Amino acid sequence: MTMASLVRRKAYHHLLAARNSHAPVNFFSRGFASAGSDDNDVVVIGGGPGGYVAAIKAAQLGLKTTCIEKRGTLGGTCLNVGCIPSKALLHSTHMFHEAQHSYANHGVKFSSVGIDLAAMMAQKDKANKVNYFKGYGKFVSPSEVSVDTIDGGHATVKGKNIIVATGSDVKSLPGITIDEKKIVSSTGALALSEIPKKLVVIGAGYIGLEMGSVWNRLGSEVTVVEFAPDIVPSMDGEVRKQFQRSLEKQKIKFMLKTKVVGVDTSGDGVKLTIEPASGGEQTTLQADVVLVSAGRIPFTAGLDLDKIGVETDKRGRILVDDRFQTNVSGVYAIGDVIPGPMLAHKAEEDGVACVEFIAGKHGHVDYDKVPGVVYTHPEVASVGKTEEQIKALGISYRVGKFPFLANSRAKAIDDAEGLVKILADKETDKVLGVHIMAPNAGELIHEATIALTYDAASEDIARVCHAHPTMSEALKEAAMATYDKPIHI
Ligand SMILES: Cc1cc2nc3c(=O)[nH]c(=O)nc-3n(C[C@H](O)[C@H](O)[C@H](O)COP(=O)(O)OP(=O)(O)OC[C@H]3O[C@@H](n4cnc5c(N)ncnc54)[C@H](O)[C@@H]3O)c2cc1C
Numbered sequence: 001m002t003m004a005s006l007v008r009r010k011a012y013h014h015l016l017a018a019r020n021s022h023a024p025v026n027f028f029s030r031g032f033a034s035a036g037s038d039d040n041d042v043v044v045i046g047g048g049p050g051g052y053v054a055a056i057k058a059a060q061l062g063l064k065t066t067c068i069e070k071r072g073t074l075g076g077t078c079l080n081v082g083c084i085p086s087k088a089l090l091h092s093t094h095m096f097h098e099a100q101h102s103y104a105n106h107g108v109k110f111s112s113v114g115i116d117l118a119a120m121m122a123q124k125d126k127a128n129k130v131n132y133f134k135g136y137g138k139f140v141s142p143s144e145v146s147v148d149t150i151d152g153g154h155a156t157v158k159g160k161n162i163i164v165a166t167g168s169d170v171k172s173l174p175g176i177t178i179d180e181k182k183i184v185s186s187t188g189a190l191a192l193s194e195i196p197k198k199l200v201v202i203g204a205g206y207i208g209l210e211m212g213s214v215w216n217r218l219g220s221e222v223t224v225v226e227f228a229p230d231i232v233p234s235m236d237g238e239v240r241k242q243f244q245r246s247l248e249k250q251k252i253k254f255m256l257k258t259k260v261v262g263v264d265t266s267g268d269g270v271k272l273t274i275e276p277a278s279g280g281e282q283t284t285l286q287a288d289v290v291l292v293s294a295g296r297i298p299f300t301a302g303l304d305l306d307k308i309g310v311e312t313d314k315r316g317r318i319l320v321d322d323r324f325q326t327n328v329s330g331v332y333a334i335g336d337v338i339p340g341p342m343l344a345h346k347a348e349e350d351g352v353a354c355v356e357f358i359a360g361k362h363g364h365v366d367y368d369k370v371p372g373v374v375y376t377h378p379e380v381a382s383v384g385k386t387e388e389q390i391k392a393l394g395i396s397y398r399v400g401k402f403p404f405l406a407n408s409r410a411k412a413i414d415d416a417e418g419l420v421k422i423l424a425d426k427e428t429d430k431v432l433g434v435h436i437m438a439p440n441a442g443e444l445i446h447e448a449t450i451a452l453t454y455d456a457a458s459e460d461i462a463r464v465c466h467a468h469p470t471m472s473e474a475l476k477e478a479a480m481a482t483y484d485k486p487i488h489i
Helices: 003-018 049-060 076-081 083-101 117-126 206-217 237-249 344-358 387-392 408-412 441-453 458-462 473-483
Strands: 025-028 039-045 065-068 136-141 144-148 154-164 168-170 198-202 221-225 253-255 258-264 270-276 283-287 289-292 296-298 331-333 372-374 379-384 397-403 419-425 431-438
Touching: 039 049, 039 344, 049 065, 049 076, 049 344, 065 154, 076 083, 083 117, 083 206, 136 154, 154 344, 198 206, 198 283, 206 221, 206 237, 206 289, 206 372, 221 258, 221 283, 237 253, 237 379, 237 387, 237 419, 237 431, 270 289, 372 441, 379 441, 387 397, 387 419, 387 431, 397 473, 408 473, 419 458, 419 473, 431 441, 431 473, 441 458, 441 473, 458 473
Parallel strands: 025 065, 039 065, 039 154, 154 331, 198 221, 198 289, 221 253
Antiparallel strands: 136 144, 144 154, 168 296, 258 270, 270 283, 372 379, 379 431, 397 419, 419 431
């Protein structure tokens, strides 16, 4: 038996001994002082995808666990005002767009197609109903959290280990006040009661582009203003160019290298004053609604981190080691509140790994292999390095590409915009990065993620038998193109 498995066995037996019969997660909501005040093995502050997953995993491992959530619903940003409602609206508006522009090509005819915005919003809200558990946690000591419950009560929750999973919040811009009516954050953009005639989106990141797509499909004239020279800066440059062209074909306008220097809400709509990013002549831009989508910031307000001496960086993110422990023993942090990609699935992975460490097991999250997806149409998904990053590292590489125009399934469904691009090490053929623009790129990317995780070569992907006709065949063909030649082009 190896040393590592011996250590794992020991930890496992220790856990079994400590296990109580059901080890339930106590989602803390009540105002009476006794609830949850017994010593816990794990206390989780925040019930988002990081926090609730950590709590469930801890309970599964037999640890006595309490989760505190101030919002009133579990699921955090993701389930309440993020991933899920935005994807519900993206799906509804995509159906509307398809009905208007594509169904007739497939021989499906309607006499008229209309929008019932209230019904669309109601369908979105149905996607995120969860139980109510309410309370605002703050540190009293590294092993004690005081909770102000939403129903006016108060309690103290003790834990041997405390995990901070308090997530992130919208980043505002200097001089711009978000009122969630005329000037909205993503939260307001998910709940507009009327379709704005003109929508200006400040920030060309994935959230801005997804929300811009939603309202563009419903008939808004959408202009995206971005300070940087490119949209979605983390995206592979070549894919990004095609993606921008695709969005422009959908009539989304882009004003890149442009900054907003003034906002006037005194009239009917909003008057924005803009100028080139490098300075120069000012012009104005009129909008009915402005979406501020300039990123998100870690949320630690009211936690009293300074009281127990937890270190944060300049951007307010909690600093952790590779076991998710802060500089204060027994206090951990995961998800959007620590450095790394601000994504729900990354927060979940953090949660599981953190609890595994607490339980004496071995967790692991590789931030270089976290897939990212923009859920527009087409979607753009990527994992690993971009061509620009590989060049900057001085690695010699090969590129294999395959367009969906040459993929039989994409042609059959008349949705063939996009490509697969694979980057592999020139000497070893090891896959370094995969970038996909396609209608369902967010599903296709996982084959590539597995390849990267197992250090596969592009030839390994190419030699796997892929079902026909599927979009996945484009990945196989791009892999063939990386070290040799594709068949169907
Ligand atoms: C519009 C939008 C779309 C998005 N789409 C995607 C997507 O498609 N895919 C994706 O992967 N990610 C997406 N994200 C990002 C994703 O939502 C976050 O990365 C994810 O929710 C982070 O999880 P978390 O658990 O770290 O934090 P959060 O989800 O922010 O949860 C933290 C929770 O902690 C609670 N809390 C905070 N402080 C306290 C306290 N002191 N006491 C008690 N409770 C507290 C908060 O109320 C909150 O519920 C999107 C975000 C937005 C805004």
